[in-house]
Each structure stands twice: as structure tokens, then as C-alpha cells.
Amino acid sequence: KQEVTQIPAALSVPEGENLVLNCSFTDSAIYNLQWFRQDPGKGLTSLLLIQSSQREQTSGRLNASLDKSSGRSTLYIAASQPGDSATYLCAVTQGGSEKLVFGKGTKLTVNP
Amino acid sequence: GAVVSQHPSRVICKSGTSVKIECRSLDFQATTMFWYRQFPKQSLMLMATSNEGSKATYEQGVEKDKFLINHASLTLSTLTVTSAHPEDSSFYICSAQVAGKEKLFFGSGTQLSVL
Numbered sequence: 001k002q003e004v005t006q007i008p009a010a011l012s013v014p015e016g017e018n019l020v021l022n023c024s025f026t027d028s029a030i031y032n033l034q035w036f037r038q039d040p041g042k043g044l045t046s047l048l049l050i051q052s053s054q055r056e057q058t059s060g061r062l063n064a065s066l067d068k069s070s071g072r073s074t075l076y077i078a079a080s081q082p083g084d085s086a087t088y089l090c091a092v093t094q095g096g097s098e099k100l101v102f103g104k105g106t107k108l109t110v111n112p
Numbered sequence: 113g114a115v116v117s118q119h120p121s122r123v124i125c126k127s128g129t130s131v132k133i134e135c136r137s138l139d140f141q142a143t144t145m146f147w148y149r150q151f152p153k154q155s156l157m158l159m160a161t162s163n164e165g166s167k168a169t170y171e172q173g174v175e176k177d178k179f180l181i182n183h184a185s186l187t188l189s190t191l192t193v194t195s196a197h198p199e200d201s202s203f204y205i206c207s208a209q210v211a212g213k214e215k216l217f218f219g220s221g222t223q224l225s226v227l
Contacts, residue, residue: 004155032214041121043205044218089156098144098209099171100216102156 002027006090006103013080014111021075021106023090028071035064035075036089038105044089048075052095080110114140116208118219125196126227133191133222135206141186142208146216147179150203159204162189196226 003026013019023033032051036044048057048064050073056065063076077084087107091100115138125131135145144163148156160176162168162183170176180192189208193200205221 036218041220043116043118043220044207046215046217049214091156098146098161099158100146100156101158102148104153104155 004103012109038087143211145189
């Protein structure tokens, strides 16, 4: 059974800092991995999707890496801003299934 | 981008009553919709997958007779929590997918509180 773990559960940083969020998964036979942002009352927004054959994806100040063999992914946020404050979720999809398995998330607070 | 509208955003009901949650894809046709729930400090957990015009596929441990899912059109799926109990209190969220596309679009979620 696939399990996804995110560390830390919560993180508070001053504005402008670069930060890394961690995600690990127990079964390396994944199809893809996604990072989402969850804002209260606004549902989830997909940030980055990495296919199992890829090593990283970048979008603006966000960079996500994937080390499938070790079962790890990181989300790097550069020059953090207060607007980045949200809960960040990592989720994987197994091959042959559309089912997403989510971690519990990391609640990020960026202080002005 | 694609928008998924989910209503209501919050509902409080008495134990034993039924609650219906709607999930609409506003500007695209969703061939597949997923329903998740999230208990406090827990992960989002998939409850069921529904394809338009066919019966939903439920995850292990999810009672299909309690959580009724209808996906009668390509733009609307509903989740009805029947005979709700306090332990059904949770955050329910839907997501929609276009056939052949990997990206999922999520609704804003429904916080259900059963008294």
C-alpha cells in the first residue's frame, strides 16, 4: 500500500527566504507525482506535475525534483512571499490507476 | 483555466438527515470525477471514482449505499451523504478530469458538520 509522507508538517519563514518542502513515498512504482497548493475555502491548485521518467519540473519560482528510486521529491520555493502561505500537498499516482495518494501536507507561513 | 464549482461550501445538518453536495465543471466536460474526503490533520483520501453515465467505483471501506454518487452528465456529479452521522463530519472535495488528460481540477470543497 502506497504511503506518502510530508516533512515538515508546518513551516514558518520570513519573506524572501528560499525553502524546501519534502515528500517521500513508499512504493517507487509511481506513474507521476504532483505538488498541489491548498488554500482555505479555495480547493486545490495543481502546481507541478512530474512524470516518473522526469527528474524535475520548474514553474516560475517553484522547482520540483523527483528521485523515484529513493522515493523522494522536493519542492523548492525561491524568494518566498507572503502570498505563498498555504498548505502544500504532494500526491502520487500509481501506474495503471488514476488514483491519487496524498500526503498530509506542509502548512507554510511566510511572514512579511 | 478550467473551473470546478462545488456547492455548498459549508453545511451543518442534524444526525439522520441526508446532505447533497454538487460538483460542476463550468467550462469543460468532465468524463471522470473523483470524490475525496479529508478528516482533520489527515490526508485527502479518495472515496470513489465516477465516469459519466456509469456506476461509481468505490474505494475499500467506503459504503456505496451511504455515499451515493451520481454522474448523470459531463458537467455535474453529486455526492449524497445519506443518514449522516457525526463521524461523517469531514471536508469533502471533488475533482474533475477530461478524457485523455492527466491534469485534475478541484472544487473548493465542502465542510460537513453533522450534529
